[in-house]
Amino acid sequence: xxxxxxxxxxxxxxxxxxxxxxxxxxxxxxxxxINHRDRNWQMQGAGVPLKEAKFWYKELSNCERTxxxxxxxxxxxxxxxxxxxxxxxxxxxxxxxxxEGQRSSIHKDANTERTYTCLxxxxxxxxxxxxxxTLFYNDVNEIVAGVNPLPGRITVFKGNIAHVGRPLYRxxxxxxxxxxxxxxxxxxxxxxxxxxxxWNIY
Numbered sequence: 001x002x003x004x005x006x007x008x009x010x011x012x013x014x015x016x017x018x019x020x021x022x023x024x025x026x027x028x029x030x031x032x033x034i035n036h037r038d039r040n041w042q043m044q045g046a047g048v049p050l051k052e053a054k055f056w057y058k059e060l061s062n063c064e065r066t067x068x069x070x071x072x073x074x075x076x077x078x079x080x081x082x083x084x085x086x087x088x089x090x091x092x093x094x095x096x097x098x099x100e101g102q103r104s105s106i107h108k109d110a111n112t113e114r115t116y117t118c119l120x121x122x123x124x125x126x127x128x129x130x131x132x133x134t135l136f137y138n139d140v141n142e143i144v145a146g147v148n149p150l151p152g153r154i155t156v157f158k159g160n161i162a163h164v165g166r167p168l169y170r171x172x173x174x175x176x177x178x179x180x181x182x183x184x185x186x187x188x189x190x191x192x193x194x195x196x197x198x199w200n201i202y
Contacts, residue, residue, distance in 0.1 A: 008083045011116060011183075015161065016136060016145055019077050019154040027152055030069050031122045034058075034095055034177060041097065055104060055167075056097040060179065066093050070181060074120060074154055082156075088116070092182040095122070097175040098132075098167040106137060109182065110159030116183040118156040121149040123168070123177050131169045132176040137162040149176060156183075 041056045060066040070090060079085045098104070109117045119134070126132065126149055134155065136145040141162070147155050149168075157163070159182070168176045 008081060010084050011082050011088060011156075012084075012114065014082070014156065014158070016147070016155065016157045017081065018147060019081065020150065020152075021077055021080075023152045024073060027069070027073055030065060031124060031151060033065065034122050034179065035124050035175070055099075055102040056175070058095040058097070060093045060095055063093070066179060069120065069179070074118065074181070077154055078118070078156060087186055088183045089186050090181045091184040093180065095177060095179045096165070097177045098165065099175045100167060102167050104164050106141070106162050106164045108160050108162050112160065113158075114185050115159035116156055117159050118154065118181040118183060120179040120181075121151060121153045121155070121177075122179050123149055123151055123174055125174065126150055126168075129169065131166050134163055134165050134178075137164075149178070 041058050043056055067090075070093070075085060096104075109115070123132065128148075132149045134147045134149070135143050136147075136157070138144045147153070165176065165178065168174055
């Protein structure tokens with residue numbers, strides 16, 4: 001589903017939404033910052049079982065710069081297309097980085113409705129042929145959609161959709177970096193414990 005062709009809808013009515021609007025200068029600064037390799041990157045991965053994790057992970061839940069990117073860029077961009085973003089909150093935020101040969105497994109981020117994942121693609125550059133797509137699967141494990149990791153692209157999707165992030169082609173020499181924001185209803189109709197029990201966080 002292309003963000004430029006979508007009228008305002010409720011988040012619950014979306015399956016996958018891509019947004020590729022204007023990029024503010026502070027976004028470039030953030031992408032340069034998140035690509036800096038520091039000791040806070042850990043080899044464990046998020047959203048997949050630890051025994052299957054084969055890529056880098058960085059917790060950002062207490063990161064002011066990341067929260068500002070959400071408040072000043074991502075949330076306003078989503079609110080232009082989604083009529084009820086004010087009903088949802090960011091429950092968790094973190095980054096994943098994959099270098100050559102570091103592959104994830106097909107997984108779901110949640111097993112319940114009204115949980116969503118928003119990705120900010122933060123690789124410094126990308127060209128056709130570099131690979132690194134996010135692939136989405138149906139219930140019989142056939143690919144139904146693919147999203148190219150354009151720098152600054154925002155993608156939001158239901159947490160219970162099976163998906164996988166492919167690493168970049170080895171000759172690109174760049175890590176594939178995504179910043180993930182896990183979204184929950186501010187006032188869930190179901191018991192909050194049910195939602196948390198169904199987040200696939202390892």
